[in-house]
Amino acid sequence: xxxxxxxxxxxxxxxxxxxxxxxxxxxxxxxxxxxxxxxxxxxxxxxxxxxxxxxxxxxxxxxxxxxxxxxxxxxxxxxxxxxxxxxxxxxxxxxxxxxxxxxxxxxxxxxxxxxxxxxxxxxxxxxxxxxxxxxxxxxxxxxxxxxxxxxxxxxxxxxxxxxxxxxxxxxxxxxxxxxxxxxxxxxxxxxxxxxxxxxxxxxxxxxxxxxxxxxxxxxxxxxxxxxxxxxxxxxxxxxxxxxxxxxxxxxxxxxxxxxxxxxxxxxxxxxxxxxxxxxxxxxxxxxxxxxxxxxxxxxxxxxxxxxxxxxxxxxxx
Amino acid sequence: xxxxxxxxxxxxxxxxxxxxxxxxxxxxxxxxxxxxxxxxxxxxxxxxxxxxxxxxxxxxxxxxxxxxxxxxxxxxxxxxxxxxxxxxxxxxxxxxxxxxxxxxxxxxxxxxxxxxxxxxxxxxxxxxxxxxxxxxxxxxxxxxxxxxxxxxxxxxxxxxxxxxxxxxxxxxxxxxxxxxxxxxxxxxxxxxxxxxxxxxxxxxxxxxxxxxxxxxxxxxxxxxxxxxxxxxxxxxxxxxxxxxxxxxxxxxxxxxxxxxxxxx
Amino acid sequence: xxxxxxxxxxxxxxxxxxxxxxxxxxxxxxxxxxxxxxxxxxxxxxxxxxxxxxxxxxxxxxxxxxxxxxxxxxxxxxxxxxxxxxxxxxxxxxxxxxxxxxxxxxxxxxxxxxxxxxxxxxxxxxxxxxxxxxxxxxxxxxxxxxxxxxxxxxxxxxxxxxxxxxxxxxxxxxxxxxxxxxxxxxxxxxxxxxxxxxxxxxxxxxxxxxxxxxxxxxxxxxxxxxxxxxxxxxxxxxxxxxxxxxxxxxxxxxxxxxxxxxxxxxxxxxx
Numbered sequence: 001x002x003x004x005x006x007x008x009x010x011x012x013x014x015x016x017x018x019x020x021x022x023x024x025x026x027x028x029x030x031x032x033x034x035x036x037x038x039x040x041x042x043x044x045x046x047x048x049x050x051x052x053x054x055x056x057x058x059x060x061x062x063x064x065x066x067x068x069x070x071x072x073x074x075x076x077x078x079x080x081x082x083x084x085x086x087x088x089x090x091x092x093x094x095x096x097x098x099x100x101x102x103x104x105x106x107x108x109x110x111x112x113x114x115x116x117x118x119x120x121x122x123x124x125x126x127x128x129x130x131x132x133x134x135x136x137x138x139x140x141x142x143x144x145x146x147x148x149x150x151x152x153x154x155x156x157x158x159x160x161x162x163x164x165x166x167x168x169x170x171x172x173x174x175x176x177x178x179x180x181x182x183x184x185x186x187x188x189x190x191x192x193x194x195x196x197x198x199x200x201x202x203x204x205x206x207x208x209x210x211x212x213x214x215x216x217x218x219x220x221x222x223x224x225x226x227x228x229x230x231x232x233x234x235x236x237x238x239x240x241x242x243x244x245x246x247x248x249x250x251x252x253x254x255x256x257x258x259x260x261x262x263x264x265x266x267x268x269x270x271x272x273x274x275x276x277x278x279x280x281x282x283x284x285x286x287x288x289x290x291x292x293x294x295x296x297x298x299x300x301x302x303x304x305x306x307x308x309x310x311x312x313x314x315x316x317x
Numbered sequence: 318x319x320x321x322x323x324x325x326x327x328x329x330x331x332x333x334x335x336x337x338x339x340x341x342x343x344x345x346x347x348x349x350x351x352x353x354x355x356x357x358x359x360x361x362x363x364x365x366x367x368x369x370x371x372x373x374x375x376x377x378x379x380x381x382x383x384x385x386x387x388x389x390x391x392x393x394x395x396x397x398x399x400x401x402x403x404x405x406x407x408x409x410x411x412x413x414x415x416x417x418x419x420x421x422x423x424x425x426x427x428x429x430x431x432x433x434x435x436x437x438x439x440x441x442x443x444x445x446x447x448x449x450x451x452x453x454x455x456x457x458x459x460x461x462x463x464x465x466x467x468x469x470x471x472x473x474x475x476x477x478x479x480x481x482x483x484x485x486x487x488x489x490x491x492x493x494x495x496x497x498x499x500x501x502x503x504x505x506x507x508x509x510x511x512x513x514x515x516x517x518x519x520x521x522x523x524x525x526x527x528x529x530x531x532x533x534x535x536x537x538x539x540x541x542x543x544x545x546x547x548x549x550x551x552x553x554x555x556x557x558x559x560x561x562x563x564x565x566x567x568x569x570x571x572x573x574x575x576x577x578x579x580x581x
Numbered sequence: 582x583x584x585x586x587x588x589x590x591x592x593x594x595x596x597x598x599x600x601x602x603x604x605x606x607x608x609x610x611x612x613x614x615x616x617x618x619x620x621x622x623x624x625x626x627x628x629x630x631x632x633x634x635x636x637x638x639x640x641x642x643x644x645x646x647x648x649x650x651x652x653x654x655x656x657x658x659x660x661x662x663x664x665x666x667x668x669x670x671x672x673x674x675x676x677x678x679x680x681x682x683x684x685x686x687x688x689x690x691x692x693x694x695x696x697x698x699x700x701x702x703x704x705x706x707x708x709x710x711x712x713x714x715x716x717x718x719x720x721x722x723x724x725x726x727x728x729x730x731x732x733x734x735x736x737x738x739x740x741x742x743x744x745x746x747x748x749x750x751x752x753x754x755x756x757x758x759x760x761x762x763x764x765x766x767x768x769x770x771x772x773x774x775x776x777x778x779x780x781x782x783x784x785x786x787x788x789x790x791x792x793x794x795x796x797x798x799x800x801x802x803x804x805x806x807x808x809x810x811x812x813x814x815x816x817x818x819x820x821x822x823x824x825x826x827x828x829x830x831x832x833x834x835x836x837x838x839x840x841x842x843x844x845x846x847x848x849x850x851x852x
Contacts, residue, residue, distance in 0.1 A: 048484060049484075050480055050483075050484070069483070070480075070483045070484045071483050071484075071486050071487065071488060072486075075484055076484065076485075077480075077481065077484035079477055079480070079481060081477060083477035083478050083480065083481035084478070085478055085481075085482075085496060086474075086478070086500070087499045087500060096482070096485055096487075096495075097485035097486050100485060100486045100487050100491060101486060141481075144481075144485070145484070145485075148485060148486060321758075325672060328664060328667065328668050328672070329668050329672050329674065331664060332661075332664050332665045332667075332668040332669075333668075333680070335661055335664075335665065336665065336680065336683070336684075339722070339725060339726055339729065340683060340686060340687075340726070340729065341683065342702060343698040343699050343701060343702040343703075344686070344698055346698070346701045346702050346708070347694075347697065347698045347701050350701060389603070389604055389607045389608075392600040392601075392603055392604045393600075393604040393607075393608075395600050396600050396601040396604055400598075400600075400601055402601065408604075408605075408608075411608050411612060411613065412608070414612055414616065415612065416780070416783060416784070417783040417787070417830075417833060417837070418616070418787060418830065419786070419787025419788070419789060419806075419807045419810070419826070419829065420787065420789050420790070420807075421787070421789050421807045421808075421810050421811045421814075421826075422619060422787065422807075422810065422826040422829070422830070423615070424814075425619060425810065425814055425819060425822050425823060425826060426615030426616055426618055426619045427615050428814070428819055429615070429618040429619060429622050429819060429823060430614060430615050430618045432819070435618070436614075436618055453611070456611055457611055457612060457615070460608070460611060460612060511688070514688065514689045517691065518689070518690065518691030518692065518694075519691070520691055520692050520693045520789065520790035521692070521787075521789035521790050521807065521811075524789075524790075524811070525811065525814055537691075538691045538692075538693045538694075538790070541691075541693050541694060541697065542693055542793070542794075545697065545794060550706075553697060554697070554701075557693075557694040557697050557698070560690070560691050560694050561690060561694055561698075564686065564689040564690040564691070564694075565686075565689070567689040568682055568683070568685055568686060568689050569682075571682075571685055571689070572682045572685075
């Protein structure tokens with residue numbers, strides 16, 4: 001288990017982490033999710049030992065690692081821009097950690113080949129990083145980090161520099177890899193879909209603080225505050241509450257419990273329809289429903305409807 | 318923007334003409350004049366005892382100055398690119414000083430420190446009018462080159478690879494030796510080539526500190542001047558041609574190394 | 582705030598503190614100590630002696646000539662250097678890469694050889710009868726030779742990196758070639774030109790080896806400050822030499838700051 005306790009970190013006047021505590025269970029894949037500036041990368045780097053906290057402690061598997069340099073923490077780190085050793089072949093890149101530890105040549109060779117097989121780069125041993133695509137470089141970086149059998153695998157926005165399709169592929173691939181290899185993994189991302197798809201646990205961060213920790217479903221269905229709710233999915237404000245657009249019902253008949261609104265736009269999104277509304281005295285709100293439901297209501301611009309939230313997921317705004 | 322043909326030809330002519338008149342024709346003439354009387358005459362001229370001694374002195378001094386400035390240059394570049402401390406502008410300014418100070422003043426400075434009555438004038442060995450003075454002067458003028466070539470390379474490649482190496486277990490020396498040094502090798506090479514050229518070509522500062530004792534403290538550049546002052550024009554040309562050949566060799570090395578640098 | 586924006590400390594202690602310490606010691610010993618001696622010992626003979634030397638007629642003449650010819654050289658370089666850089670970047674002709682390589686020759690060639698070279702073609706033994714030896718023009722020529730690469734090498738990379746789209750936008754808006762050059766390209770080159778000019782000026786002011794054979798060092802006519810200082814040293818007056826050196830260094834510093842300031846004023850539009 002990795003335990004971060006009461007960590008504070010500032011850069012000059014900027015407070016990157018404000019009294020952060022977190023426990024990361026063994027063998028899990030945990031995401032640190034948040035917008036830029038939320039402190040998630042800083043937290044990851046403190047766990048790695050690439051930064052030192054101003055206050056607080058970091059424990060890795062029961063040992064106090066706060067002042068231990070990264071060389072000796074037994075971690076694997078994957079950078080957003082790969083940090084490939086440009087002047088070395090793929091083989092030498094992946095073998096680097098083992099060569100530093102003076103492991104026997106035979107073993108190094110075997111393990112490198114094995115890992116390259118696992119990450120889908122078999123046969124690329126003699127290539128140089130600049131001959132690889134972004135996705136391939138990142139897989140190499142992962143193989144390199146895994147080569148030394150780290151206790152913890154840390155990934156800093158690993159797919160941020162890749163295009164959407166490659167990102168989606170690698171995401172799936174990472175999850176499958178984790179299911180096979182079971183190393184405690186911490187992933188930093190600002191992409192909520194990524195975090196939801198891949199993680200066992202998510203720690204949502206904002207402005208240097210952890211807002212909520214939990215599984216994807218828990219965070220989505222039971223957000224602790226407006227920030228978490230709006231970060232993890234679309235929200236609409238109805239009355240004094242934030243609800244999901246899916247949880248809004250519209251009716252053409254006047255409803256005392258609802259609010260009057262005018263339809264401003266009906267957007268067809270394939271199998272779903274988004275209805276944009278102007279609520280009296282409140283402003284604009286979006287509702288989302290299936291095509292079937294929309295057809296039932298036969299909504300057109302300027303129609304007057306009554307809006308009600310069904311309250312499944314709601315947070316005081 | 319595409320310049321019309323007439324303008325282009327005009328600009329080209331003016332530019333090339335300027336270079337021809339200032340650079341190419343004079344150099345060509347020197348080579349012509351040098352070899353006018355045959356290669357043997359030139360060979361004899363550059364193999365006199367004075368010339369040979371001047372040659373070896375120049376080489377020796379260069380072989381001392383360049384490695385020292387390379388080591389300290391790399392250290393300095395690391396401090397500037399990777400270090401965090403206040404006073405970087407000051408450090409930068411000091412490194413640039415050898416570019417901004419006249420070589421004669423540099424020679425004078427050394428005399429005022431190591432000469433008779435100087436701050437360190439009572440050392441057990443002679444500095445001014447002896448080889449150590451020449452070495453110090455040569456080191457002074459070639460200080461900036463390696464630092465200036467390596468620092469931007471270090472800044473450009475960033476320290477992510479070095480961070481990655483440390484997460485993989487490498488200690489500082491291993492990281493430097495296996496990751497940083499290979500990454501900067503062309504910058505270092507280029508800096509060394511520039512330093513060598515500067516060391517071999519130094520004249521003003523060495524003029525002041527060496528005493529020009531033929532056979533002892535006369536470098537190749539001082540030899541050229543001496544021969545000229547003694548109306549040995551052919552001898553001056555011969556020694557100049559030698560230096561010019563070395564310069565062209567340096568130029569070639571510069572051209573070869575520079576494109577390699579941009580590839581990395 | 583991305584990771585890239587945070588300056589990283591290498592973990593495990595202050596990095597390169599040792600390296601910084603050693604470099605500082607080295608630089609102090611090699612560079613600062615001698616220069617300090619010049620400044621401090623320039624007043625060894627007292628302030629009166631200092632002023633006497635510095636304000637002597639010959640000294641003033643030498644300093645004045647040095648400044649004038651260096652400034653002239655710098656201005657000429659600003660123009661010719663930009664022109665040559667333009668041709669090297671934008672034009673295409675056979676042998677261009679050789680010409681490009683030759684630009685660095687003044688960096689590689691010893692200054693004494695440069696002087697001898699110019700003397701061969703433009704001195705008493707000139708095959709074409711041009712003899713400018715012992716004139717002020719000769720000094721200017723020598724300076725132009727040794728400062729040739731500075732503006733060119735400063736402007737070239739900027740020209741290469743120049744955003745073609747800016748020019749295309751101007752052309753699409755109806756600007757003629759001359760306008761595009763004067764109002765789109767040139768303003769973007771000015772910082773590089775000034776930077777190269779500053780380097781050229783600093784070099785010109787202290788130049789010695791290439792001038793010594795060409796100029797004849799005629800006091801009040803073709804004697805530059807560096808030669809005057811040399812003569813003072815030869816006449817066993819190193820303190821006087823130091824005094825003039827201090828003044829020379831101060832003047833260069835002022836002019837350099839001026840050039841830099843000009844650059845900053847010009848760049849006030851840049852963001």
